[in-house]
Amino acid sequence: MTEVLSAPLVVEFPFTRSLGPVQSAFLTGLRERTVLGVRTGDGKVLVPPVEYDPATAEELRDLVEVAPTGTVTTWAWNHEPRCGQPLDTPFAWVLVRLDGADTALLHALDAPGPDSVRTGLRVRVRWAAERTGAITDIACFEPYEGEVTEPQAAPHEGEFAGEAVTGIVAHARLDYTYSPGRAQSQYIHALSGRKVVGERCPSCRKVYVPPRGACPTCGVATTEQVEVGPRGTVTTFCIVNIKAKNLDIEVPYVYAHIALDGADLALHARIAGIPYDQVRMGLRVEPVWDDSSKDSRYPDHYRPTGEPDADYDTYKELI
Amino acid sequence: MSGVAASTRVAKEPVAVVGIGQTKHVAARRDVSIAGLVREAAQRALLDAELTWADIDAVVIGKAPDFFEGVMMPELYLADALGAVGKPMLRVHTAGSVGGSTALVAANLVAGRVHGTVLTLAFEKQSESNAMWGLSLPVPFQQPLLAGAGGFFAPHIRAYMRRTGAPDTIGSLVAYKDRRNALKNPYAHLHEHDITLEKVQSAPMLWDPVRYSETCPSSDGACAMVLTDRAGAARAPRPPAWMHGGAMRSEPTMFAGKDFVSPRAGKDCAADVYRQAGVTDPRREIDAVEMYVPFSWYEPMWLENLGFAAEGEGWKLTESGVTELDGDLPVNMSGGVLSTNPIGASGMIRFAEAALQVRGQAGAHQVPGARRALGHAYGGGSQFFAMWLVGSEPPTT
Numbered sequence: 094m095t096e097v098l099s100a101p102l103v104v105e106f107p108f109t110r111s112l113g114p115v116q117s118a119f120l121t122g123l124r125e126r127t128v129l130g131v132r133t134g135d136g137k138v139l140v141p142p143v144e145y146d147p148a149t150a151e152e153l154r155d156l157v158e159v160a161p162t163g164t165v166t167t168w169a170w171n172h173e174p175r176c177g178q179p180l181d182t183p184f185a186w187v188l189v190r191l192d193g194a195d196t197a198l199l200h201a202l203d204a205p206g207p208d209s210v211r212t213g214l215r216v217r218v219r220w221a222a223e224r225t226g227a228i229t230d231i232a233c234f235e236p237y238e239g240e241v242t243e244p245q246a247a248p249h250e251g252e253f254a255g256e257a258v259t260g261i262v263a264h265a266r267l268d269y270t271y272s273p274g275r276a277q278s279q280y281i282h283a284l285s286g287r288k289v290v291g292e293r294c295p296s297c298r299k300v301y302v303p304p305r306g307a308c309p310t311c312g313v314a315t316t317e318q319v320e321v322g323p324r325g326t327v328t329t330f331c332i333v334n335i336k337a338k339n340l341d342i343e344v345p346y347v348y349a350h351i352a353l354d355g356a357d358l359a360l361h362a363r364i365a366g367i368p369y370d371q372v373r374m375g376l377r378v379e380p381v382w383d384d385s386s387k388d389s390r391y392p393d394h395y396r397p398t399g400e401p402d403a404d405y406d407t408y409k410e411l412i
Numbered sequence: 413m414s415g416v417a418a419s420t421r422v423a424k425e426p427v428a429v430v431g432i433g434q435t436k437h438v439a440a441r442r443d444v445s446i447a448g449l450v451r452e453a454a455q456r457a458l459l460d461a462e463l464t465w466a467d468i469d470a471v472v473i474g475k476a477p478d479f480f481e482g483v484m485m486p487e488l489y490l491a492d493a494l495g496a497v498g499k500p501m502l503r504v505h506t507a508g509s510v511g512g513s514t515a516l517v518a519a520n521l522v523a524g525r526v527h528g529t530v531l532t533l534a535f536e537k538q539s540e541s542n543a544m545w546g547l548s549l550p551v552p553f554q555q556p557l558l559a560g561a562g563g564f565f566a567p568h569i570r571a572y573m574r575r576t577g578a579p580d581t582i583g584s585l586v587a588y589k590d591r592r593n594a595l596k597n598p599y600a601h602l603h604e605h606d607i608t609l610e611k612v613q614s615a616p617m618l619w620d621p622v623r624y625s626e627t628c629p630s631s632d633g634a635c636a637m638v639l640t641d642r643a644g645a646a647r648a649p650r651p652p653a654w655m656h657g658g659a660m661r662s663e664p665t666m667f668a669g670k671d672f673v674s675p676r677a678g679k680d681c682a683a684d685v686y687r688q689a690g691v692t693d694p695r696r697e698i699d700a701v702e703m704y705v706p707f708s709w710y711e712p713m714w715l716e717n718l719g720f721a722a723e724g725e726g727w728k729l730t731e732s733g734v735t736e737l738d739g740d741l742p743v744n745m746s747g748g749v750l751s752t753n754p755i756g757a758s759g760m761i762r763f764a765e766a767a768l769q770v771r772g773q774a775g776a777h778q779v780p781g782a783r784r785a786l787g788h789a790y791g792g793g794s795q796f797f798a799m800w801l802v803g804s805e806p807p808t809t
Contacts, residue, residue: 098552098553101552102549102552104479106479106542108482108483108540108541109541110445111440111444111537111540112445113445143492144447144493145451146492147492148497149465150492150493150494150495259442265482281553297668299669308667308668309666310664310668310669329568330567330570331563331570331620332620333563334617335560335618335619337556337558337560340556348558348559348619349567358666358667358668358670361555361559362555391555412575412673
């Protein structure tokens with residue numbers, strides 16, 4: 094039994110967010126050290142503000158300014174802060190009801206330890222030194238015993254000096270450990286020996302390349318290994334004229350579906366060794382492996398074998 | 413169901429479309445949040461139906477993969493904007509066909525008398541991300557995707573051309589038609605006022621045989637419908653569209669024997685819809701078709717797959733002008749996916765256009781006297797299919 098492969102897979106992307114009027118005012122306000130909420134039809138003040146009333150679905154646009162001081166309504170101690178969290182030392186996740194608000198805001202509380210945190214604790218905003226119009230403009234909350242001097246739910250136009258923040262970039266990152274499973278691991282191991290090995294379905298007898306460990310038509314496990322190719326037939330193709338960002342291939346090039354001899358469905362690969370405009374359906378091809386690259390498990394491309402073209406009827410069921 | 417006599421079955425509740433709303437589809441709606449975008453379509457649908465949030469019993473929402481905008485389970489955050497708090501809210505996900513299957517899940521809730529009036533909505537805000545990135549994650553041990561989205565479909569188009577002997581100009585005729593139809597649709601994304609067939613045919617070839625002019629745009633948009641029962645339809649201020657049949661089918665992306673040119677799941681799905689609606693000759697009995705055509709050549713391909721033409725003959729309908737807005741079987745009156753593509757919403761826009769047609773509410777792209785229209789969606793690697801047939805009269809069975 095060959096070893097089942099495993100490797101890290103990191104998925105990350107800088108998503109952009111259009112804020113809409115309410116979030117735009119909220120984040121612009123944070124940049125200017127002002128916390129805005131929104132007033133609902135029945136007089137409640139929601140902080141952070143939302144665009145639509147959770148109870149009535151009415152559009153909410155009446156902004157109000159609340160105090161940067163408030164009360165912890167509940168909390169949980171975070172022993173091991175992770176990358177990207179508000180503080181890099183242990184802290185409390187808190188829900189804070191700011192003075193003048195009826196709902197609570199989630200943020201971090203900088204406190205020496207869990208013994209110093211309790212529901213009902215009075216806290217205030219610690220503003221970030223550099224503010225850009227983001228929730229991180231509130232660096233965190235800190236315990237505060239002073240009086241409330243700031244406005245409490247005073248109407249606010251939502252307008253500030255300087256340009257309004259209308260969009261943000263939200264970086265997202267997910268860390269996976271990816272395993273292709275038993276069948277594909279065996280397929281990949283065989284490729285390093287320059288063999289293409291599929292699996293035959295015990296029920297319909299079709300040979301799957303690459304194998305997925307099961308036949309999608311019959312719903313049964315596939316285990317019988319079958320070496321296919323190395324030669325095959327181009328069943329169909331397209332000529333790619335736009336350069337892909339992460340691929341070091343000069344355009345135009347041919348992207349083809351190739352039915353390897355003995356396989357019951359086509360795999361996808363690049364065709365070279367022939368002018369791109371001479372590639373045709375039925376062309377007989379063979380793999381070209383790249384000796385210079387140790388990492389490259391797959392054939393670099395396929396090239397014509399020089400055999401006569403396959404007759405359409407021999408591969409039309411594989412298109 | 414075995415053991416249950418047919419006479420004891422309760423007939424399904426007839427389903428009516430009484431409200432339709434969409435946003436003006438554009439490349440980027442930077443002025444609204446995702447919540448603001450869906451709200452706009454939903455409110456227009458309520459306005460059309462002359463209903464309020466309180467009249468809605470449940471909300472069924474659909475969109476393409478969460479990776480497209482990077483908001484995981486956005487339906488949770490959109491409940492407020494859609495008046496769904498305290499009501500059942502369901503999310504449907506079937507890749508590009510999702511707008512169609514979302515509408516069908518909503519319709520089934522009415523047909524099964526689970527709910528009387530359901531708001532259904534689908535959206536995509538493609539400007540907040542990059543769909544191509546969302547579809548091509550760097551999975552370890554696998555060969556990097558060599559060709560992009562168009563490169564996935566272009567070889568199948570070549571296979572269609574080989575199989576049918578279609579002249580290579582057919583794709584451009586579809587694109588030229590759909591873009592002209594879009595000029596009559598105020599909600600369409602692309603309004604190419606100076607479009608000519610020559611321009612379509614001289615556009616750069618991206619994935620030969622697919623030209624740039626024969627591909628869909630990337631759009632921000634939402635589409636919503638209010639579906640209701642017979643009693644709800646009786647109260648509707650405008651003529652409803654009645655559902656005569658609806659079905660979904662799926663098949664694996666890859667399997668030995670898969671026919672990418674005319675997938676079995678698509679044929680079966682259409683056959684099921686026609687059976688429900690009592691349609692035996694779709695070409696003659698259906699007045700207008702709004703189908704999911706993201707690359708122009710899929711029009712003749714789907715014409716065959718959906719039974720409007722014999723195998724190998726679909727392109728002849730396109731070539732002879734049958735599918736033009738004033739043709740015998742108009743296809744993609746709205747301008748189609750080729751003119752508007754907020755991916756998750758695209759299927760529902762097809763369904764909504766079919767309903768608009770039989771309600772007589774399609775404005776400048778109205779097919780005069782349309783009585784029965786088909787809405788069609790597909791998605792993934794031609795693996796999910798969803799269709800409905802709507803009519804101006806209530807179903808008789």
